[in-house]
Amino acid sequence: MSPSTEWELVPPESVLRQYTPANVGQYPDARLVALDAFIGQLEKALPSALAGLKRLRNNQSFLCRFPPEIICHIISLAKIDFGWPTLNAARGVSPDSDEEEEAPLIKNGGSLGWIVLTHISSLWRQVRKMSVTLQGLHQTEDYLSLQVALGAPHLWNDPSDYFALPPLLSRLIRERARNLPFRLELSASSLRHLRRSGHKIVLPARNIPIAELHLLFFSVGNFCFFERGYFCTVGCFRHLRVLDISVLLGEDETPVSLPAALTASSSMTHVDLHNCLPSRWDASMFGPHLTHLSLSYTGEPEVPHLMPTTLEFSRILAAATALKSFTIDGIHLQGPSFPYPPMRLSPELRTMDVVSWRETAQHRDSLIFLENVVFQRPNVRMEVSLGDMGGVTSVLYDTDIAKDIPSLLRSAIQNLYRQQIGPPKHIIFGHKLFLTHDSETDQSPQRAWPISVMQYMYMDIPEEKSLLNFEFDLASITDMSRLYGDVAPVPFHGLRTVSLNSPGAWTHMESGAWWRAMRDAVDVHSIAVYFGDCAKLLPLVETVLKDGAAVFTVFPRLKLMHIHLKALVHADGGPVLDETNVESARMLAAIQAIVRVRREQSTESRLESLVVDSALRGWTIWSSLQVPVTFYRFNSHHLDD
Template sequence: MSSANGWRIIPPDSMPRLVAPDNMDHSAAHLEALDTIEDQLFLAMAPFLTRIQRARNNSTFLCRIPPEIICRIISFAKVDYGWPKLDVARLGTLGNGDEAMEASGAEHTPRLGWLVLTHICSRWREVALGTPLLWTDPSDYFAIPPALCRLILARAQEVPCHLELSASSLRLLTISGRKIFPPGRGIPIAVLRLLGFSVGVFNYLAHDYFLPGSFQHLHHLTVGISLKGDELPVLLPAALSSCTSITQLRLSNCFPPRWDAPMFGPRLTHLTLTYGGVPEVPHLMPSTLEFSRILTSATALQVLAIDGIHLQGSPIQYPAMILPSDLGSIDVYSWRDSVQHRDFLIFLANIVLKRQDIRMNFSLGPPDGDIAGSNTALDPRAAKETLSLIRVALDNLYRQQQSPPKHLVLCRKALLTHDSETERSAKRAWPTRVMQYLYTDIPGVTSLLNFNFGLESIDDASFVDSGLDPVPLRDLRSVSLNSSGADSYLSSGSWWRAMRKATYVHRLGIYFRNCQMLLPLTETVVVNEATVFTTFPRLKVLHIHLEGLSIAKGGADLDEGDTECAQNLAVIHTLVHARRKHSAQSQLESLVVDSVLSRWKIWETIAVDVPIRFCDFHALPRSPSDMPPS
């Protein structure tokens, strides 16, 4: 501050006189003059102190970091700390009653999130404010303090934004009584996620916000609509369905106005279509021909998932469903009624694969059986027709797989096969109770098929006798039976006869409670004047697992002296002894038992015929070094 402008009341040359020791002026005017000098000195020095502090901070290590490294650190911090958010957690527990209205006037302090990094020093603040890319992805837009929302988008300048609009955050913001600032209509958007909106709110946005020509930069679109009762799904606005630049599309309870919309174009790589509403809406569903054309047009499609989508059309003139050559994953779920189940199987029977290393996951009916209100009760004739369609569908899929399956996992009316032969996968693909949630983690897979047929209207025996016919068994290396419903297979003569084809199986997994059903593994047959075991003649490793309930109890519900346990142990002992007694080539090399059973003395006797190892099967391995012994 210059002397000409800084000292407006007391000139500088008068200061020595005012502060001189011999100045005995005790008047009020003198004291006021000294107070004025003190105030003016503070005001004069503040800018200099700020500059000194800034210079000092800029000399530290943190402020010497290159701008690109600062941006990378901020990007990581955005994942951990998120964006600024209103502290409305209290509102989330109050509902919509009087308590919520009383809380609406309370003060809600925003959490700064990653913006705290701009307080490190002016250097970090300048880099953050001057880098538009850091401001393009405000997650959960309505959870951000409204005063900051548009400022954040303004910082992005002309860079397309990643925008997430959540109905739950909008509701809490409305309860808090704050003014809502919707995103500006002219903001370029690359990623748009609309999550959990009701039909009414979405239609309001569609009328007022989704204007034609506003989404020419859109690449990823996610729309999730929450339906209540008999509400019908919404239609996607033309401003969104006409985007030709979309690469990832996820629609839940939302349908395009036309199934030949431009968004189903050659740039589309991920497509997810889901409908979970109560009313049947055949007029909104795609026809078989329209869906076939979508698969033909989306030449870059890599991931396809459809859930509750009922293709309309005659099963007689059914077009070929030619999957794109880049497609590596397909998930299809059908759960509503017998008509959709039939059409679902016809769809599978008409799939044409143009790529071998594809992961296929198909589920017919609810995972836990029939649900209330679903029309799944089939008469015997319809059940027979459904089983026939299952065989045709599976035969079509397996016939097109270039590499036959090496591993088979069986659950109750469900199967998983894959051909991985990596060192890890032989252990990783052990019998597991969690089929649908584990198959994606199997390494080295070039052909994988997960098929779940969970309808109670088809009894277990029918599925065991007919459902496994199309599965190639000759090249199997392992079979997993440690799952619910495995006793349906083990008690079926048809299953044991089918398994005679699987002559190369060397690994078998089973629940301990089902071990008494393994006696067919001791049967022999004469082939070319040589006696060989009828089933799994090359079996080398047997895994014995426990069910989750027994594991949770630490095996307290099991006693080796119990009748059922004794029967299971006797069959295990008989099996390993018979295999060892037959020949050195047919004897088991390893018996791997759940460690919960390791305290039993009987294992010392069985160990005479086969080496025994104990393993925590229920502890999911996280690395190859954590894998149980083979």
């Protein structure tokens, strides 16, 4: 079925407006409460009569007489404090359709958006009581007066829906909402609900300015339908500040092109586009007020004709002087790599993400982009994620380009670290990934922030100023040792902690190039490692002569070791991991050797503490080590007594 036959847009000017101030106090709250109680008693006993009763109940609420524009604002204002209307639904499969449906139930809420409530209340005067939930607060008169004075109207919680606001607030709501710009939100779930209930879509009047437009999980067909019926109205969007559009693409579908009306506002502060791209990359929305920019394309077809050139993108970044957050995902910049314009970022920038999980040529161009990034503010929280879809067998894998990836990767990493205010203090290694940051906060000696966190937990790292997170799941990078070479692209000389307790971190410890690179990290005082990888730490006992004295080659000032368990393995009802196990004995022998040799060498190199996973607490070996041992439940962050 084509979108034009699925939906019908009702011109806002044709909607009957029946609001009159004289009718506001006509029906007291007590009557609505009584009707709600009566309806609640009949919901299970006589479901066939509910529709008429609910229609009667809501017709007696003064809010049903408001124009839809004002109702939109009431709901939009309420979202800040109370959350959003939800359709309580459970997903199921229709017998005659492959599509998932939403059946009204009590659990598993899904967002509806205000449009359902708007046109139901203003045109049909009917609301499904179970479709709307709101947690309001019953205010005292003094507290309510205070909230009104602060300009934050609160909604009544008895009866518990938007259509029984106390008349005391009607004047405030009307005055506050009448001339304010709209926040317009439509979601795929709200459209499905409207279609099943046989309702039409009533949009705000064409002279009402839209400040925020959110289109969530639209299909290409639905987006094109709204584009023809509504989004072509330039006047509504002249002062648009927030544009948030996500489109779900089918197989072989290409991203939608935004109409000029949605990109013409120079007041734009927030642009988040998923599988939709502007028709012109010099649009006014990329201006000095922009603080958040996110562009992503996840479809399969290559669309170079829709992508920006390197020069166009350089101009976008240069014009966005207030930009604080910047993300590109699957955006393949077009144009020659030489000469390459500088990608000068805003001095206000706080976060930057660059993601590419498509073809080898895009990985190359993403790295060239990072080579040319110019920060005007050091210490940015940044994530770079590159990966192959299908590996070396993929038709998108180019062997010739793949040969250049390691050198480009080194160059890009060097450029990013060169512009930080100082070298990183902490590093977390994983399989083809690493994370560095400069947090000085330790929550406790046992938990030892940030050493005891894993790489994927970086959002929890406190008080960091510089955080760089890299993932290179590329077939052209067989192991990370190719990144080190003679001079490592990451400045290791400022490191204080090294964490190797992430999946795949052992690949670094098996690389001689990694151990040679770690020789620069002379101030490391703490390391974290999985128990099963402890045998790979034996290079910690190697020494060299320096000024006639033997010094440890790696981490000469090491004081603390964290020993984690990756998981407890069970077989036949009993633990495989025990002190007498051959593999366990090998790990314990390595730990003993490190403690003994470091102790015998000098006071400066002597280990001062081991923090061991509490699952290993009962082993007798810990009491024989000449170093204090404490036990810690790393998963629960709890120190054992």
